[in-house]
Amino acid sequence: xxxxxxxxxxxxxxxxxxxxxxxxxxxxxxxxxxxxxxxxxxxxxxxxxxxxxxxxxxxxxxxxxxxxxxxxxxxxxxxxxxxxxxxxxxxxxxxxxxxxxxxxxxxxxxxxxxxxxxxxxxxxxxxxxxxxxxxxxxxxxxxxxxxxxxxxxxxxxxxxxxxxxxxxxxxxxxxxxxxxxxxxxxxxxxxxxxxxxxxxxxxxxxxxxxxxxxxxxxxxxxxxxxxxxxxxxxxxxxxxxxxxxxxxxxxxxxxxxxxxxxxxxxxxxxxxxxxx
Numbered sequence: 001x002x003x004x005x006x007x008x009x010x011x012x013x014x015x016x017x018x019x020x021x022x023x024x025x026x027x028x029x030x031x032x033x034x035x036x037x038x039x040x041x042x043x044x045x046x047x048x049x050x051x052x053x054x055x056x057x058x059x060x061x062x063x064x065x066x067x068x069x070x071x072x073x074x075x076x077x078x079x080x081x082x083x084x085x086x087x088x089x090x091x092x093x094x095x096x097x098x099x100x101x102x103x104x105x106x107x108x109x110x111x112x113x114x115x116x117x118x119x120x121x122x123x124x125x126x127x128x129x130x131x132x133x134x135x136x137x138x139x140x141x142x143x144x145x146x147x148x149x150x151x152x153x154x155x156x157x158x159x160x161x162x163x164x165x166x167x168x169x170x171x172x173x174x175x176x177x178x179x180x181x182x183x184x185x186x187x188x189x190x191x192x193x194x195x196x197x198x199x200x201x202x203x204x205x206x207x208x209x210x211x212x213x214x215x216x217x218x219x220x221x222x223x224x225x226x227x228x229x230x231x232x233x234x235x236x237x238x239x240x241x242x243x244x245x246x247x248x249x250x251x252x253x254x255x256x257x258x259x260x261x262x263x264x265x266x267x268x269x270x271x272x273x274x275x276x
Contacts, residue, residue, distance in 0.1 A: 002101050003032040004080030008070040009088040010039040013048050015224060016088040020053050026094040030101055033057060035074035039064040066194035067173065075188050083183065085176040085199075091222040099219045100177055111182040111211025112203060114171030115219035116162060124162045125223050127172040128215055130155050131204065132197075134257040137245055141261065141268040167212050173199035175221050178206075185209050190251075195237075197244035204252060 005023065009016045016036070023034060037059040038045050049058050059073050071085055082104055084097070096115070104113060117125040136155035139145055145152050153159070160166075176199055186205045189198050203213045242265055249258040 001033060001080045002030050003082045003084060003097065004074075004078035005032060005034045005084045005086055005097075006037065006071055006074040006078065007035065007086050007088050008037045008039060008067055009041060009045055010064060011041045011043045011045070012088045013041065013043045013045045016045060017048060017052065019086070019088055019090055019092075020049075020056065022091045022093075023097070024053075024055075026092055027097045030097050032097065033078070033080065035059060035078065037061065037065075037070040037074050039066070039070055066191075068189035068193050068198040069191045072188040072191060075183065081180050083178045083180065085173055085178070087174040087223075089224040090174055091224070093220055093222065096219055096221055100216065103216055103219070104177060104179060107212075107214065109210075109212045110214045111179055111186075111206045111209070112171065113177045113214040113216055115175050115215075115221050116217045117172065117174060117223040118220050119223060119225070125225065126156070126160070126162070127174070128157050128160050128162075128166075128168050129170050129200070130157060131169045132200065132245070132248065134249075134253065134261070137249070137261060138264060141264050143268060143271045162215075163217050165217060166215050168215050169207075170200045170203035170213060171215060174223055174225075179211075182206055182209070182211055192247050193244045195240040195244065197248045201248055201251070 007016065007019065020034065020036075034053075034055070035057045036049055038049075039061050040063050046058060046060050049056050057074075057077070061070065061073075065073070075083055082101060084100075086092075100113065100115060104110060107113075114127070117127055119125055133155065136152055139151045186202070186209050190201050193201065206213060246258060246262055249261055
């Protein structure tokens with residue numbers, strides 16, 4: 001099988017329905033399977049899939065397993081030479097998957113690849129990042145970019161050319177294609193992350209194993225950004241971000257950086273309250 005598509009969904013039934021319809025309507029000449037891992041949605045997502053997309057391999061969780069664990073559930077069952085992690089608020093265009101599958105066959109050292117993400121107005125969505133550093137994450141905690149946005153220019157790669165095929169540090173997990181040989185060598189996603197930093201962590205592991213992370217501008221996919229996030233309280237998403245950031249730094253960076261970031265978080269919370 002050429003491709004296994006894995007979609008983790010949580011209470012975005014209508015967007016997921018459009019996502020699946022686009023996959024089946026716009027994909028030809030690729031032997032593929034689709035998994036949907038539903039993280040205990042309460043909007044009848046599972047019922048919709050059983051009724052309208054019986055060819056989908058549905059995994060129903062009775063709890064919210066998060067992004068990494070849910071993806072791993074499907075990856076373990078997948079058979080494709082390539083695995084695509086695809087957010088439910090994405091919409092593939094005609095030829096998207098065919099072009100990416102063919103491109104991955106040509107680049108022998110590419111382990112993970114992302115495409116050009118565009119919004120509903122066909123504008124490019126910036127999403128390529130450098131690996132997080134102590135400085136840029138400390139700036140985020142202390143809310144410095146609210147006053148001086150330029151401090152994150154390097155981290156956010158503000159000068160990145162989205163028209164050029166490039167090897168990068170990391171790409172967004174919204175469209176995240178992985179070669180099977182990478183999974184066999186690196187393993188699955190680190191399940192200590194509930195949300196955020198799991199794809200950054202995986203890119204780090206992939207590079208360490210000697211593969212490339214690539215950005216391909218010739219392949220496009222529509223990104224209806226943040227629909228699941230909008231359902232969660234900001235305080236909750238901040239907690240997810242904090243926990244994942246600290247786990248990432250504890251795993252990949254010197255201990256002193258982890259501890260300084262950890263003790264700085266209450267200061268960042270205080271700054272947020274003062275600003276309000």
